Amino acid sequence: MKLGILETGAPPSGLDATFGDYPAMFRRLLGPDYDYRTFDATAGELPDHPQACAAYVITGSPASAYEDAEWIGRLKDFLRAANGQAALVGVCFGHQIMAEAFGGKVIKSPNGWGIGLHSYRVREPQPWMDTVRELRAPASHQDQVVELPEGAAVVAGSDFCPFGMLAWTDQPAISIQLHPEFEPEYAKALIESRRSKRIGEEEAAQAIASLEGPDDRARLAEWIRRFLADPRNS
Template sequence: MRLAILETGQPPAEVIERFGDYPSMFRTLFGREAYAYQTFDVAAGQYPEQIADFPAYVITGSSAGVYDPLPWIAPLMDFLRQAKGQAAMVGVCFGHQVMAEAFGGKVIKSPKGWGVGLHSYDVREGRPWMDAAPRIAVPASHQDQVVDLPPGARVVASSDFTPFGMLAYDEAKAVSIQLHPEFQPDYAKALIETRRGTRYTDEQADAAIATYDAPDDRARLGAWIQDFLKRTAG
C-alpha cells in the first residue's frame, strides 16, 4: 500500500540527528517495508498531485498550534476536508488537532497546561480494528486540546486530562489520537530534556521522565492503526 506522510513539523535540532524526523519514526513504528512511504513537507507547500494518488495518509505532530497564523495551516485544512472520505486518514497529536479543527471541531491551548510523559487512556468504545485492551499507555507531549467534537466524531479513548483523546470518524474513514505512538521512550525523555527549564520546571520534567519506567502500549496502538489502514484503505 502507498502511504503518504504529511509532515507538519520536526523534532528539535538537538535531538533530530540521534532520533531522526517524524516520518522516520512512523516508518520504524509500522515497519520500514510495511508500506510504500512518501513524505510531503506541507509547511513547504508539498502535497500529492491528486488525493487519489494515495489510499492512506498520516498527519504528524508539530510544535505549531492550529490557531497559529502560519500560512501553511489553512491549505492543510483545505486538503484534509477534500480528502475526507476519499482516503484513509490517521492524525497524531497536531494531526489529531488539525483534523478536528478542519472537520468542524475546536482546539485551544488548554488551561490544564502541558500533558507530558506516559499517559493512560481508557477505551470508551471499541472498534473492529482494536483488540480488547481496556486502556492504553502511550507517550504524550501537548498543551493544546480538542475541546469541541467535530460532527460525526466518536470518542474511542480518553482520560480525565484529555477527554477527546482518540477520535474515530467512521463515515470519513479517519481516526486520530492525541498521543504519540511513534515516540520511543528514549526520544520522549530526550525531548523533555530539551524543554527543561523553559516549557517545564525541573519538577515537571523529572516527574514526566519517571513515567517511562513503566511499560507502554506503543506497539499495540501502532498495530491498531495498521489494522485500521488495512480495513479502510485496502
C-alpha cells in the first residue's frame, strides 16, 4: 500500500537528532509493510490528487487547526477532496484538522494542557479494534475538538477529552487525539523542553512520572494497520 504522510510540524530543535522527525516516528510505529511517501504540508507540499496514495496519515503539529494560515487552509481543502477517495488517519493536530475540515470545531481547551500518559474509555468499538475497554497512550495538546463533524462517531474519550477518538461513518477515516507514535522517552523529552516555560514544574513532573506506566501504543498501531488493511470497516 502506498501510504502518504502529511507532515504538519516538527519536534522542537534538538530532539529530532535523537528521535527523528514525525514521519520517522510513524514509520517506526506502523512498520515496513508500506510504501511511504512524505509531503511537507507546512511548505505547501501536497499530493497532486488524493488518489496519489491509498491512504494518508496526518501528523501532529505545534500549530492550531483553526489558525488562518495558508497551508492550513490548503490542507483542509485537500482533506475534503480526499473524502471517499483515500483512507485518512489523523493524530493530534491531524485529528483536529480533520474535524475542522469536515465541519467540526476545535478550540484551545479551558482544561489546559493534556500531557503525560492519558487513558480513554472505549465507547463505540469498531471492527478493526479488539475488545479492550480502556486504552492508554501519550498526550501532548492544548487544543481539543469540541463539536463533532457530521458523520463522525465518538469511539473513545475521557472526562478531560470527551471527543478523543473518532471514526467517520460516511468515509474511510479515523482519528485520535493521543500520540501512539510518541515513544515514552520522546514524550518525556518534549515535556522537559517546555518545563518552566509553557508547563509548570509540578505538572511536568507528574506527567513525566506517568509515562513510566504501561501503554497501548502497540495496540493502537495494530488498530491502525487493521483499519488500513480494510478501511471499508470504519
